[in-house]
Amino acid sequence: MSRLAGGVVLVTAHDEDAGPRGEDVGMTATAFLSVSIDPPLVLVSVRNGSRMDDLLAEQPLWAVSVLSESQRHVAGRFAMKGRISDRLLFDDIPYKRGPLSGAPLVGGALSTLECRTEQRVEAGDHTLVIARVLGVELPSAEGGPLSYFRGRYRQLS
Structure with missing residues (x-):
């Protein structure tokens, strides 16, 4: 599966x-996708037992x-294994708190x-978390998406 390029997202929540x-808790994910347009549903795969x-x-x-x-x-x-506390991970990363979720954006x-x-679906050593999209923001960010391919982060451009 390392030869299947995936987009890179940061999943966040507030504990x-x-x-x-x-x-604030965060995790990098490449197993993230749109499931449905009506209703708007997405899916992320999360390792069992992770924070x-x-x-x-x-x-x-x-x-x-x-x-x-x-x-x-x-x-x-x-994405680091054995990383520092979640509290320190957000220290110098600009973010705002989502008005609906309270999670960092x-x-x-x-x-x-x-x-x-x-919905949560057990799937081997991961759980597939299916969620309804409550809100979307499309900031005026520059550049293209970050992708992950053959074990490395890549730029598409």
Whole structure:
């Protein structure tokens, strides 16, 4: 499957139960797709037992930022194994809080979506999370999409 190019997104959610002010959680994903136009549904594949899997099992509201080719550093940071705490991951990344989900929407993304989980489907060592799109923003970001192919982030241009 490494020879199938995929777009790169950052999936984010806000964990209100983590500390007095909560904590933002993020994960890089390449298994993200549109499922339906009417109603607007998307799907993301989340590794079982990950912090994001645990959070999305409890928190139905989350967001997606479609990363641009200039955001390779963002994708890499949130994909690291054995990474630093989620709280530090967002430190120098510009974002605003989604008005519907409360989740971070990354600045400079090609588009952002706010979602509400409709269904979770166990699939091997991952869970497929199907969600209704509640809102979409199309900022005036420059450049093309960031993609992932043969184990590396790539630019299409």
